[in-house]
Amino acid sequence: xxxxxxxxxxxxxxxxxxxxxxxxxxxxxxxxxxxxxxxxxxxxxxxxxxxxxxxxxxxxxxxxxxxxxx
Amino acid sequence: xxxxxxxxxxxxxxxxxxxxxxxxxxxxxxxxxxxxxxxxxxxxxxxxxxxxxxxxxxxxxxxxxxxxxxxxxxxxxxxxxxxxxxxxxxxxxxxxxxxxxxxxxxxxxxxxxxxxxxxxxxxxxxxxxxxxxxxxxxxxxxxxxxxxxxxxxxxxxxxxxxxxxxxxxxxxxxxxxxxxxxxxxxxxxxxxxxxxxxxxxxxxxxxxxxxxxxxxxxxxxxxxxxxxxxxxxxxxxxxxxxxxxxxxxxxxxxxxxxxxxxxxxxxxxxxxxxxxxxxxxxxxxxxxxxxxxxxxxxxxxxxxxxxxxxxxxxxxxxxxxx
Numbered sequence: 001x002x003x004x005x006x007x008x009x010x011x012x013x014x015x016x017x018x019x020x021x022x023x024x025x026x027x028x029x030x031x032x033x034x035x036x037x038x039x040x041x042x043x044x045x046x047x048x049x050x051x052x053x054x055x056x057x058x059x060x061x062x063x064x065x066x067x068x069x070x
Numbered sequence: 071x072x073x074x075x076x077x078x079x080x081x082x083x084x085x086x087x088x089x090x091x092x093x094x095x096x097x098x099x100x101x102x103x104x105x106x107x108x109x110x111x112x113x114x115x116x117x118x119x120x121x122x123x124x125x126x127x128x129x130x131x132x133x134x135x136x137x138x139x140x141x142x143x144x145x146x147x148x149x150x151x152x153x154x155x156x157x158x159x160x161x162x163x164x165x166x167x168x169x170x171x172x173x174x175x176x177x178x179x180x181x182x183x184x185x186x187x188x189x190x191x192x193x194x195x196x197x198x199x200x201x202x203x204x205x206x207x208x209x210x211x212x213x214x215x216x217x218x219x220x221x222x223x224x225x226x227x228x229x230x231x232x233x234x235x236x237x238x239x240x241x242x243x244x245x246x247x248x249x250x251x252x253x254x255x256x257x258x259x260x261x262x263x264x265x266x267x268x269x270x271x272x273x274x275x276x277x278x279x280x281x282x283x284x285x286x287x288x289x290x291x292x293x294x295x296x297x298x299x300x301x302x303x304x305x306x307x308x309x310x311x312x313x314x315x316x317x318x319x320x321x322x323x324x325x326x327x328x329x330x331x332x333x334x335x336x337x338x339x340x341x342x343x344x345x346x347x348x349x350x351x352x353x354x355x356x357x358x359x360x361x362x363x364x365x366x367x368x369x370x371x372x373x374x375x376x377x378x379x380x381x382x383x384x385x386x387x388x389x390x391x392x
Contacts, residue, residue: 008313017321018254018328022247046248049238050255056229061237064251 112375117368121361128357134185135350142275142343148244149272149336155329156283163291163326164300167284171263173212174204175233177256177331178224179269179338180217182237187345189270189338190219192280197268198228200282214256216335233260244339246332253328263290265327269334270341276348278341283334285327288319 010020029040051061178197180190197220201211213228215221215235224232236252264286271281286294295301309315 007317011317016254016257017324018250018257021325022250025247043245044247045242045245046251047238047241048236048248048252050234050236050252052234052259053229053232056232058235063238064255 112371112378114368114371114375117364117371121364121368124357124361124364128354128361131350131353131357135347135354138343138347138350142340142347145244145336145340145343146272149333149340152333152336156326156333159322159326159329162300162304163286163322165284166286166294166301167266167282169264169284169286169290169294171286171290172208173210173261173263174200175212175214175260175262175265176200177214177265177267177334178216178220179267179334180215180220181338181342182218182240183342184219185346185349186342187349189278189341189345190217191223193268193270193338194220194223196280196282197224200266200268201228201231212260214260216252239335240339244335246328249332249335250328253324253331257324257327263287267330267334269338270345271337272340272344275344278345281334281337283330285323285330288316288323291319291323292316 011017026044029037029044032040047063047065049061049063051058053059176197178193180193197213201213204211212231212233213224214233215224216237216239218237221232221235221237234256239248239252242248264284267283267285269281269283270278273279291301291304295304304315304319309318313321
């Protein structure tokens with residue numbers, strides 16, 4: 001669905017290709033039927049804690065824990 | 071930690087284990103802490119306590135080895151399957167570890183938990199060596215650290231160069247979505263010309279090879295394309311759809327980073343389980359050897375005390391007669 005504009009719509013909205021493909025994968029997983037759907041959705045769980053460092057000092061870590069950050 | 075505890079136990083017991091006559095053993099055992107005052111026979115309590123604690127440690131390390139072996143089986147399959155994710159990228163874009171760039175970002179992958187042998191130290195050692203190798207005038211090298219163990223080692227002397235640290239990655243079973251969200255975060259927060267990912271590649275249960283994978287940014291890919299080689303052949307591909315070559319290179323670079331990171335995280339997790347298995351195995355073996363030595367000393371002490379009692383009884387009896 002690339003538009004005629006110079007940049008595809010998702011990149012103009014600030015997403016990277018990775019985010020775009022994750023959203024598409026999520027859509028495909030949601031199309032599955034019931035037992036497989038629950039299994040597939042467990043493969044989407046995200047959990048990690050990231051903290052940026054400024055000049056040798058860590059800031060408060062941000063916990064990213066949700067199924068899919070869109 | 072189990073190894074350090076065992077070593078401490080061994081050192082405390084070293085004077086008793088050297089080959090000395092029984093009298094010498096007796097005096098050094100009696101000089102230990104919890105022998106009750108006025109006791110006539112040598113107490114074997116000290117040795118028995120040591121044996122009990124060493125036996126418990128051995129059971130724990132054996133159990134940890136079994137757990138690591140079962141986890142290894144599961145994750146090894148996934149790591150080997152994920153190798154197919156980055157192979158097409160290497161076939162298309164080639165692998166240029168020796169590329170000369172201004173901004174290097176070193177992504178070091180390590181584990182959160184310990185007791186896994188030396189793999190985290192080797193990753194950190196290689197990262198630091200790479201930092202030294204790629205520093206120079208106008209060049210900048212920074213770190214992104216995954217995992218608590220590498221963070222602890224890096225913080226000691228490279229605090230200024232750390233950009234991001236990530237932990238708690240293995241709380242849920244590893245999946246591509248998680249790693250790709252992580253890759254996205256890294257890409258958004260970090261400026262780079264080349265990303266160097268350092269991890270331990272899993273060759274076999276006893277061999278883990280520290281490996282470096284390179285992902286170039288699209289601008290550098292353009293620059294290298296002019297130099298010829300694999301990247302120079304990119305122009306011979308036809309581009310379908312409405313995108314330009316720069317667009318495609320951008321998408322490819324992001325996706326390549328995500329795939330390579332996913333494989334690297336899986337391989338490192340497999341190596342971690344394998345290293346933990348062999349560390350716990352050697353730990354149980356050492357505990358077994360220590361237990362053998364303690365048993366010998368225990369028997370010697372016990373026999374010495376029996377002999378002493380016999381001597382006292384007999385000399386008491388002969389004193390009564392005579």
